[in-house]
Amino acid sequence: MSGDAPLGAFEEQVMLAVIHASADAFGMNVRRELETRTGRDVAIGAVYSTLDRLEAKRLIASSRTRGGSASRRLFRVTASGMRALAATRAMRDALWVGVNLSLSS
Amino acid sequence: MSGDAPLGAFEEQVMLAVIHASADAFGMNVRRELETRTGRDVAIGAVYSTLDRLEAKRLIASSRTRGGSASRRLFRVTASGMRALAATRAMRDALWVGVNLSLSS
DNA sequence: CCAGCAATGTCTACATTGTAGAATAGCCTT
DNA sequence: AAGGCTATTCTACAATGTAGACATTGCTGG
Numbered sequence: 215m216s217g218d219a220p221l222g223a224f225e226e227q228v229m230l231a232v233i234h235a236s237a238d239a240f241g242m243n244v245r246r247e248l249e250t251r252t253g254r255d256v257a258i259g260a261v262y263s264t265l266d267r268l269e270a271k272r273l274i275a276s277s278r279t280r281g282g283s284a285s286r287r288l289f290r291v292t293a294s295g296m297r298a299l300a301a302t303r304a305m306r307d308a309l310w311v312g313v314n315l316s317l318s319s
Numbered sequence: 320m321s322g323d324a325p326l327g328a329f330e331e332q333v334m335l336a337v338i339h340a341s342a343d344a345f346g347m348n349v350r351r352e353l354e355t356r357t358g359r360d361v362a363i364g365a366v367y368s369t370l371d372r373l374e375a376k377r378l379i380a381s382s383r384t385r386g387g388s389a390s391r392r393l394f395r396v397t398a399s400g401m402r403a404l405a406a407t408r409a410m411r412d413a414l415w416v417g418v419n420l421s422l423s424s
Numbered sequence: 425c426c427a428g429c430a431a432t433g434t435c436t437a438c439a440t441t442g443t444a445g446a447a448t449a450g451c452c453t454t
Numbered sequence: 455a456a457g458g459c460t461a462t463t464c465t466a467c468a469a470t471g472t473a474g475a476c477a478t479t480g481c482t483g484g
Contacts, residue, residue, distance in 0.1 A: 220359075222441050222470085223328040223407075230414040242461060252410045254325075260443045262462065267441075285450070286461060300420050302328075305357045309335040315405050327441085327470050347432060365472050367433065372470075390479070391432060 240286040
């Protein structure tokens, strides 16, 4: 039993951004990934608090790195997180089946 | 301005359920649609409060019907709601591109 | 007719997510 | 050592998500 509570919309986005950023998945980069892919502005605070909450739920995990400049937290999606993503997508897909958006009012 | 704020996960689900229920899209039926398609339990209060909030944002609209049993509210997704759905999906698709959920651990 | 059941919808309250921006902290440059 | 980066943490509050009690209407059996 790993993930009963469904992912929120932003939580899902953040997790996907972490996956895309892969080896460079620290906060600032996750935000960048989010902004370039969605075209929206994302407040840095929104990213970190969501990251924190996802970590508390063990859907992602983080580790410190002291490479170049400042100390950073590197995030990765856990197996449990992957499952949650899959479940979220499956559930949504079930609802999108057969929906055609070109309907007029 | 019709839709700057992104849809929440549950909001999106409810709108899709309204579309599926089409001619019978009143509260109880929307809930049923949601439950059968997603396999989750959905509290009736959750459905109605979300429906109300979506209506306040003009993403759906409702009308009363006095058909058989009790008076019911029939919902439909507005054009603006359709646009919001499309935008939500587009944004998410952009993040899902190239993501492969194959798990190892 | 009236009590009560069934179906639908409303209301209230609270938990979780979403969002914003200021405050901190280490490093690098000058 | 002061100033400026980059990155993260903290604080606060708004919006969404969730639950369940309660009200309303009409129908039905007695």
